[in-house]
């Protein structure tokens with residue numbers, strides 16, 4: 001039996017993605033060789049790579065003037081690749097969590113940085129809102145969904161300078177107005193594919209403006225020019241991403257997914273607020289639809305291990321909170337079926353009755 005997989009990443013993928021990729025592993029499109037064994041320089045794989053970027057453009061409604069590329073190195077490599085390519089004088093960062101802090105740390109290697117606001121003093125339980133974006137910075141970096149702390153920026157911000165967004169853990173979970181961003185990046189292993197591929201959506205006109213030399217592999221223009229085939233791309237994760245994007249398209253795209261995500265997260269938050277044992281850890285208006293953090297109320301604190309064991313027995317995996325928050329975290333990515341949420345809610349209610 002498949003477990004209810006609440007892992008934060010790598011995480012649950014659509015069953016279709018798993019099965020189709022498994023089949024292609026043995027025989028890629030009737031070629032008689034497996035996906036792991038083909039050359040990336042074949043018509044067959046070129047079509048897969050093109051479909052990946054076409055589906056990105058279609059599903060996110062990406063306007064003209066933007067490129068979509070697929071790279072290695074994870075979202076973490078983008079923490080330095082972004083300033084390498086875009087930071088000339090100064091960059092502005094919004095510090096909303098661990099990943100945002102890591103991105104800011106790398107930018108400091110390349111020039112002046114400004115932390116426009118931070119919720120660190122409150123252990124990142126909310127998204128700061130009263131801040132001014134400096135108009136003389138090259139870009140403004142945000143992390144739209146804070147995977148560890150369970151907060152999310154729910155709107156596409158208005159900004160006088162290009163917005164660069166780490167969307168690793170909420171890409172394709174809701175409609176996004178791409179025209180409001182200069183660059184969007186993310187690791188695939190939260191909502192798209194197995195680990196190993198990173199997507200970058202970049203406005204072409206932002207590139208080529210810095211005075212420093214950029215190593216070939218770290219220059220976005222290299223990968224745009226060669227259609228993500230400058231070097232050997234991560235063939236298997238790209239194939240899997242295409243399967244996930246086809247699945248998403250068949251379900252009605254990001255708008256349909258957004259409705260489903262609101263419903264799923266809404267059910268779980270409702271139970272967290274109702275149940276006498278638990279409470280949420282973040283500001284209500286900033287609650288993430290993708291990573292739902294909750295802890296036991298103080299008088300029930302000593303039940304933490306017991307609830308974890310109880311949920312584990314009921315087939316739930318990955319609900320332990322990150323060590324910097326404690327308690328529990330249910331990651332409710334696109335591919336997590338509603339049944340998993342219902343099962344978790346049932347477990348919380350049964351546990352409440354027993355105590």
Ligand SMILES: *Cc1c(COP(=O)(O)O)cnc(C)c1O
Pocket residue numbers: 009073074075076077099143145146147166167168169186187188190
């Ligand atoms: C997981 C995650 C990362 C790190 O991704 P890697 O691909 O492991 O480098 C960065 N940002 C966010 C928001 C994440 O959730």
